[in-house]
Structure formats: C-alpha cells, structure tokens
Amino acid sequence: MALKFSVLVSQFLYDRQAVLKAVSWPVLVWESPPPRPDPHVALARSTLSNLRFQRPVPAEPLVFELCKRTPGAAEITLGRTPECDIVIEDATVSRLHACFRREPHTGMWHVVDAESHNGTFQAGVLIVPGRPTPLFDRASLRFGGVEMSFLQASAFEQYVQARAGSAVRLTSVG
Template identity: 50%
Template sequence: MYLRFSVLASQLRSDREAFLRGRTCPVLVWEDAPSVALAGSHRQTTTLPSYRPDARASPEPLIYEVRPGLRISAGDDARVTVGRDAGCDIFLPHATASRLHAYFCQDPTTGAWTVTDAGSQNGTFLDGVLIMPGRSSPLLGRASLRFGRAELLFLQPAALEEYLLARSP
C-alpha cells in the first residue's frame, strides 16, 4: 500500500511533532510512477508493457513505507521485499523490475538498513552503482535506488521531512 504525498505534506504542516512521532520507518518515493500503479488494487499482477519515459506519470509521487513485519513467513529475517509480484511487500508494477527484485533488512541491534539485490534480471543500483546480487549494501538517510529502470528514493524519517518541505506548495 502506498501513502499519498499530499496527505503526508498536510500532516507535516498541521502538526510537525505528531508527524515525526508517527514516522518510525523509512520510505521509498517513486516520483515518476506510471498512472497504472494507482489503478485499482496495488496487488494486481498487471505491469507496464514497456518502459517509456514519456508515459503519463501519476499526479503525485507514490510513497511506500519500508516496514518490516508486513509479510514475514517462516525462515524470513524480517525482509521487506520489492518487485512486480503481487506477493511482494512493495509492489512495483514496472516491466523492468523482476518479480522479486530486491529486499530491505534492518539490523535489530543498530537499526541500520540495507538493500540486497535478489538476483534480479536488470539489476539494483544504489546511487548509480550496481549492487552485486546477494550482497547487502548499507543505506543512510537518503539514497537513490534503481530497480531495473524504475527510479526511487530511499528516505529515512528526517530526510522525508526535508523532501516534503522542499516539494510542498
């Protein structure tokens, strides 16, 4: 499920302290999400037939919470999965994303987040650098991620506040 940019920006403007207390996990921001990502259920298996940079984008960025514990199955170590399969925690309906493209993990001791490519067809890139499949890469406050050709931002709560303030009218 995604969060609406306009709703988050409104919450931040109305009560900053309450907004920050409610933000306990990082988010992924998909700025040029295609409008098909908004249509109907976010658990459909429909993907974009091809990637076109001029494809009609959604009216506002899609914001997904990177929240562990949404779908933990036996043997899972609180991974948050990303891909175009409807069973992923973060559903990314993009033709260049693999069914299971990557996953996020949070270290239970330090709280630090990592991203790992799950053997995707088109690669996972962190700040423009290809992540080797199966190798975890640390994520700091703000990072640019690319799953295939779908570009998203990883933002910790403080970076999300900055992002919303910079882009709000």
C-alpha cells in the same frame, strides 16, 4: 500499500508528531510513477480536435513504508508479485527484485538485490546480487527502471522542503 505524497505531506504539516509516530520510517518515494489510465479521458482522446489540447500530466509521487505485511520475517521484499511487501507494478521490476534488512544492533538499513533481471542500483552503481549494501538517510535507488529515494524521517523533511520550496520545519533538530 502506497501512500499519495500530497496526502502524507498535508498530514505532516497539520500534525507532524502524529505522522512521525504513525509512519514506519524509513520510506521509499517513487517520484514519477506511470500515470494510471482514466477511462473517461480515453473517449476524449478519440477525437482529433481534443488531441491537440491535451498535455501530459505527471503522476503524483507515491510513498511506500518499509514494513512487513506479515510479522516475523527478517526481510522486507520489493517486487512485482502481490506476495511482496512492497509491490511495484512496472515491467522492468522483477517478480522478487530486492530485499531490505535492518541490522538489529546498529539500526542500519541495507538493500540486497535478489538476482533481479534488470539490476538494483544505488547512486547509479550496480549492487552485486546477494551482497547487502548500506543505506543512509537519503539514498538514491533504482530497481530496473524505477527510481526511488530511500528517506529516513529527517531526510523526508528535507525532501519535502526541497520539493515544495517551503521553509516549514517538520522535524526537530537534535
């Protein structure tokens, strides 16, 4: 399930420790998901006079926790079908596009392309299907045409600061 970025950030600023405990880190941030159509706006768009005053409004970023919906499985799946753990409603994303795995001994996260039609990319480089690719604190990923950031808790803090231009410290230095 996706969380709204603004809601998570406001909770983070209000009670950092509670969010650090409640969220399953790492997370994926979808910076520019497509805007959802508003049925009330459709009527306003039908008149020519309203059309020239409308400006496109970017959709709010969405945050996805990397966690299984059903316990016991070794991988976290990402794709278009409702059976996936992380559902991305975008035509360029395959039904089962990629999987995330956490190495139990080292705690290192990996992404694996599931032979998707449009490919999985890390930092602009195509990932070989079936081959685990390590992910670090702040990795840039693309699933088909969907660009996301893989963020651990400390990287999420940096991401929030860069996006908001804030000097607020959210996590402890250690």
